[in-house]
Amino acid sequence: MWHDAVLVAGKDLRVEARSRVALWQVVPFAVLVLLLLSFAIGPSAAPLRHAAPGIFWIAVLFSTVLSIQRSVAIESGEGTRDGLRLSGLDPAGIFLGKAAAVFLQLLALQIVLWAGVTFLFDVRVHQVGLAVAASLLATVGLSCAGVLYGALSAGLRVRDTLLPLLVLPVLAPVLLAGSKAWAAALSTHAGSGAEWLRILIPFAVIYLVIGIVLYGPLQEAA
């Protein structure tokens, strides 16, 4: 399973390296979301500073949807998905591989967004450990849940409008916990940030396990 996962992750990342869709489309999109939310929340600095964690995570969430759509689209060519199924790769491995590829891309995106938020909203991350832990855990959850729902909607014609509708409510706990954790990380005094990690951890674990178990059957059904 692990070997297959590495194989699939490598394939997805190599496709990305050649096509650079994440770099040229997803990253500018995320920055655009930051910009648009700043228009809405207003030019004065204080509300923006207050809203910064939420804005960060909304941008990450929307970008997750794009990354998942891209991850699914890689195999949407004629017979590609059948080829993948027939290749004898362990479906759990395929799931892990795709989730790992999305995970890495989302992490890279978050680094860029972190810099953007710090720069644009004049905030500073004071508790780096908390912020990093929250980001890592949240991203595991986002990528696992995302790839799973991506597989669910994969064969469908209405995939592009259905996927956000399906996956965003599922990801809402990550948005909530992530924003609160980051709000604590941005403040100077050690607050209750750590307890929000207690939501992110089970979320990540549950979707990781469900994904490993259900991905295979989902592929057969699609």
Place this chain on the structure above:
Amino acid sequence: MTPAPPLSTPVRPRWLSVVGLLGFVAMGFTVWLGLWITPPDEVQGNLARLLYIHPPIATVALYWAGGVALAGSLLYLWPRTRSFFWDRLAAAAVEVGAVFSALTLVTGSLWGRPVWGVWWTWDARLTSTALLLLLELGYLALRRVPADPAIRARRCAVAAILIAIDVPIVHFSVDWWQTLHQGGTILDPGFALHVHGSMLWTMGIGFLAFTLIFVWLLGVRYRVEVLQDEVGDQELEVSLAERWSEDTALAGVGGPAGSGASAGSGPFDAGSPS
């Protein structure tokens, strides 16, 4: 078997190299005058030295790059003057322009931090400039989508015109809205910077230097665009010839490695770009 097409001879125009050299020299002068010879400003002190690079970079990004991109796109779209030359020139201008837009924001915020106390503020000028950069990145992303050259040119020309709409917004933003960013520096000397004497003509040399560098970068980038199109077409010919011909001798003729032109698509190749 089709006869071998004529080789493309590398075209390195002499005038381009001269422009590049002059730009390099002028840049040297700008740095020397800007950092050492000119006096510090009465109000802003040494910070005013950013005057010799920030406004010129902004001018290039906004007017020269934006202007060439707009002109090229319009000239491409208008049937009387349609030619891929304009399309490629516009594409080159947008890419070089994006670099200069990004530098405008970087030099601007390095200037703003000590003066305003913040790296960034959401006033009209900065926001519209950030928007310009994002629009340019969107254009560049659009350009990378594989498509028939004429269709791609038309799409990108329209995208460039939309970019150009932001340019007057950036320009007039300091007049139309209350901005933290100051208004015109030379034309309205009532502000904190009094530009005169050596500062004025150093700024002029700065404008000249960055303009020349822009022209040189544009020329090289244009040439890259042309070459990409040439090689792309040729690779397609070669792959088609390889597929159709039974001649195994052709197997030795390959496009440059790693350009991904030729045969073999399995389930693990990049799927159709969406």
Place this chain on the structure above:
Amino acid sequence: MSYVDAGYVAALGVLFIYGVSLVLRRRRWERAARASGAAPAPTDGVVPGSHP
């Protein structure tokens, strides 16, 4: 390093790196063009006056 120095370094540095990267790209594509025996690209790929 002062803000002024940082500004100059950033501006000149980025432009220098970009310029070098363009020259390298040009050289790489010229080599590719020679290798594949490319024909000069059509500058008037579309007949003037016709639809694109």
